[in-house]
Amino acid sequence: DIQMTQSPSSLSASVGDRVTITCRASQSIANYLNWYQQKPGKAPKLLIYGASSLQGGVPSRFSGTGSGTDFTLTFSSLQPEDFATYYCQQSFSTPWTFGQGTKVEIK
């Protein structure tokens, strides 16, 4: 199985900060990497697919980069509604696997 490792596991940031979350795959997954946002008690929401394609309706302050084994999710300017947990997920091969999550909290 492909292991997905996110860093950091949690971070504290202020509104307006530029924030980057990293996701590393245990083997190359090309660009088959998706990012999801989950708020407490809610279902996850797709943010980015194919490593860098923004899902419709997602604000342009979110961006994704990377290919192979290393990927990043960046918030250009953190907004109050962005405080949540973020998961990366590989869809290169089954079983599809998720990172352990990164919790973004208010400083």
Place this chain on the structure above:
Amino acid sequence: EVQLVESGGGLVQPGRSLRLSCIGSGFTFGDYALNWVRQAPGKGLEWVGFIRGKPYGGTTEYAASVKGRVTISRDESKSIAYLQMNSLKIEDSGVYFCTRGRVILQGPYMDVWGKGTTVTVSS
């Protein structure tokens, strides 16, 4: 509006069975894969398995943790997908999400999620 709604969760004893349902609306149900993803209390997301859409043969794949104990099926006439879970274990407890799967050039992804249904396995 594209929507998925899960149902069927509840309290069940270890070793028993449970069937979850997922009703889709607002899209051509048969054209899409349907996944099940679960989340244990306070934990991360775990993919359980999927059933491909009709154009892709309607075949299934499962996570090793559930293979042999679960079956995913679909009824196109009712736009419903099912997750049949047998020999339930305490570690199967959690919220179960149904998701719509898309496959494009950039790879597969899950673009629509239901709100989830809670399964509690306990004696």
